[in-house]
Amino acid sequence: MVSVCLVEDDPIMGESLKQRFELEGVECDWFESAEEALPSLLKGRYGVLFSDIRLPDMSGESLFDQLLEQGQGVLPTLFMTGHGTVNQAVGLLKRGAADYITKPFDLDELLAKLKQICPELFMVVTEAVPVLGISESMRQIEQQLRRATRFNVPVLITGPSGAGKEHAAQFFRDQLAAGKPMPFVSINCAAVQDSLLEAELFGHEKGAFTGADRLRPGLFEQADGGVLFLDELGEMSMAMQAKLLRSLQTSTIRRVGGREDLPVSVHLVCATNRDLQSKIRDGSFREDLYYRINVVHVDIPPLSERPEDIRWYANRLLAGCPRPDNSAPYQFSAAVEGWLARQPWPGNIRQMKNLIERACINSDSSQLELSLFDRPRLQTEPGDSDLKGYMEQCERERISAELERCAHQINDTAGALGISRKNLWEKMRKYGL
Incomplete structure (x- = not known):
């Protein structure tokens, strides 16, 4: 069963979070330091990492970096942060972390974020393992x-x-x-x-x-x-x-x-x-x-109507693409995971399978980067929606591409697009970027 790796040095906070997870039927391993958590994290046992940024032995950021250096890909990671470390948390988002939550936080808000990041956590234990999807x-x-x-x-x-x-x-x-x-x-x-x-x-x-x-x-x-x-x-x-x-x-x-x-x-x-x-x-x-x-x-609804299935299917399809030399299995980069989740997938799972298999064939390494994916082909044709909707989709794709190219630097992205920072922020909120 998918579980949470909780890294929190405050014993009251840690115990409270662990108890709430257990009440929700979510398995949780609680560690009071990054050093304690690291060996279990490297074994790939968890569906999500929930860590404080400030820890006694090393920062949550350093823990995140070590996981990346050890070839773990980007484990869906939610950071706890105080007001003084918000900028640090935002920087981690740009490097692939899933989200952050600011202390003090409401537990229901936390659970809502975790459900969005890793829906598998909240499956009823008595249910069978999902085969057709997790939605x-x-x-x-x-x-x-x-x-x-x-x-x-x-x-x-x-x-x-x-x-x-x-x-x-x-x-x-x-x-x-x-x-x-x-x-x-x-x-x-x-x-x-x-x-x-x-x-x-x-x-x-x-x-x-x-x-x-x-x-x-x-x-x-x-x-x-x-x-x-x-x-x-x-x-x-x-x-x-x-x-x-x-x-x-x-x-x-x-x-x-x-x-x-x-x-x-x-x-x-x-x-x-x-x-x-x-x-x-x-x-x-x-x-x-x-x-x-x-x-x-x-x-069966189209994939666009069940977005929680997109990452689940993508990882299953990727697992079915063994490397020809039996070396390290393929994994998605953080940019690819985010991009896959944002696509409309007009061709549904068949289209996703074709795209992932092609990327694996063309990749020289185990990590699949965004350049391997034939991105323009995923755009739906104008006839699939009204003209306004199609133009908005094109605008969203352009902004998303520039954000990735400019490493999410707002000034650079706004300059490349020829719009103001304020206009860029408004469009990012509008399109959920």
Whole structure:
């Protein structure tokens, strides 16, 4: 479980914070000096570091620097500071710290900051480890899919392209299998010509058509006892929809060229990024099939609507990119982590995966820097929003890029942009920079 490393030399403050964390169900290791905390921090045991800047043996800033020097990347770090060290805290933010809080502070304010920095801390201990995301919407989807495994009814997964519909279908299979071998057979209905889709799904007998020199079981038979995933179901022709509906109603299939109905038992999962109700209205999707497959409906929101999942997904995707020489694993620089979290991700997880894999391939070191990422491609097209919204997005990206180029020096950034410091601050507040 993700936990907090608390570094605070004041015994009253430290004990109070540790007790409050435990009341919130957050695991916390409390150290009264940086020297005590450092060995555990170097083992990578924590999800967040919460440290006072002023400590008896070394400053919180020195502790932060040592972690960077030891190749720990940027552990999400929240600093406690008195009024006299606010400038020091601001400097740490520029170097990658997540946030700071000024003493005296309200504990609810502290918890709110920690939830923003590291949402994983506040997951209920009894919950299963997240698979589809840590956002509330994705945790609810996981629960919904777990409940669906109790019944042999179709599951319909909707959502935009790249949002993780097939991943959700695989999660459903894994929950259904409970650790036992179980087939997961998938097909993209939009990628197969309609004339071939029937044979793909239902199989064919020997001699059923030219080139059918042997009997070939279809995907329904291959998935018997497991899960059949029909992706892009909304692209299926009306004729194929009728044949699919018959199979679902009778729990049988008939191979192309065959005369017998063969019993099959599959858990059907369908997915589409199309509005099926709209297709029903325009006559391109069967209403009876819609009601047959829409027993359990899961709608996956775009990544832009669940920003807390962005860093979680990015780190999971990065962990799946092993270095070819088996040396130190890849890690994001602080600038990259911040940039990833600010993107709209119009292509969702698929786009993120492509971008991270490309950066890993082009990187000569284990730390991925901002220059490796093809930043302009993440901007949405003007047609995706009104002109004002698009112009604001472009302005935000430009200001963000100049801030990074000028190392967050306000005077330099304002000069580069040709605006006043006051105007720059106003725009930074407006865009959350």
